[in-house]
Amino acid sequence: MIKKTMSALVLTLGLGAGIAQADTHGGEYAFDTQGQHQFIMFKISHLGYSWLYGRFNEFDGQFTFDEGNPENSSVSVTVQTDSIDSNHAERDKHLRSDDYLDVDKFPEATFKSTRIETTGDRTAKVHGDLTLHGVTREVTLDMTQIGYGEDPWGGYRMGFAGSVEIEPANFGMELDLGPTAEKLELILSVEGIKQ
Template sequence: MLKKTFTALTLGAALFAGQAMAADYAIDKQGQHAFVNFKISHLGYSWIYGTFKDFDGSFSFDAARPEASKVNVTLKTASVDTNHAERDKHLRSGDFLNVDKHPTATFTSTRVESTGEGTANITGDLTLNGVTKPVVIAAKFLGEGKDPWGGYRAGFEGTASIKMKDFGIKMDLGPQSENVELILTVEGVRK
């Protein structure tokens, strides 16, 4: 009996060791190496660009098994910045982000699907303005490796498009301005 148990444990350990494990990373927001940016059409004539300055998150990543990856991000909606104080005040109001009632927005991945070498679709639940909807981020792996300070980093970029009305934002800026394009750059430090 002891021999069978030992054999089963050895086989299980060998199988487990043969599987690649996803590494956990903290998003490097302190070093200004991660950005949650957006753009929206201004009446179809130009673009308004903005960013969220206060956010935090983590991800798990294994280059050999990208489908095992996970992403979690929380941002403070009041940190929206379009480089125009009056517009930012309006964006924080009930017409848009309603930051008094919904001070955070979150993204939690539910599935990662490889779409080619170094690219993937990250499907997840985005909660914004108190509404949760699935969103797909088209992501691209930028690279990974040791940094000069003894750590290990991995970086990605991604894009997604969301329709404002899907998240209860009723302010009508016209048909050219229904969608917000998200532009994401994420560098993480391995924990």
């Protein structure tokens, strides 16, 4: 009888611990700006001959992950547009000018989710408002949860990656890179630290 009672107690405690562990990754997360475990990159065709890649070096954000109802999760991102880096100083100067990003007038670009639609165990379509060059448009990011868990420094982390294709002309920007450059792909990879 004592053996059965002890076994039941151990089983109950084990299940409880499993549930508690499963619940640990829900909550609010801040982007890891200190460790720079985050990237916003872009990819656009150059005259139809090659891909031009670049990134934004300075951005911040946060997300809330609702484990029980992932559709109730949310994310917001703020990008410093003058941090654009395409590995070419003169081109970056041109991209920052009023011909394109006009960073003096529009120093920030933002994304704020409005709705999340789960598409799989770790995938979702994140619908939201992208404000770029002073223009706000609804876009949809295809996102994948990469992983989550305790880090070596006593914190708890979760990471996501995803992308969205936009048309710069829809945001009032005409990129002079040829007719094949009508679309630009934004690629996001972030690691959040639970708060």
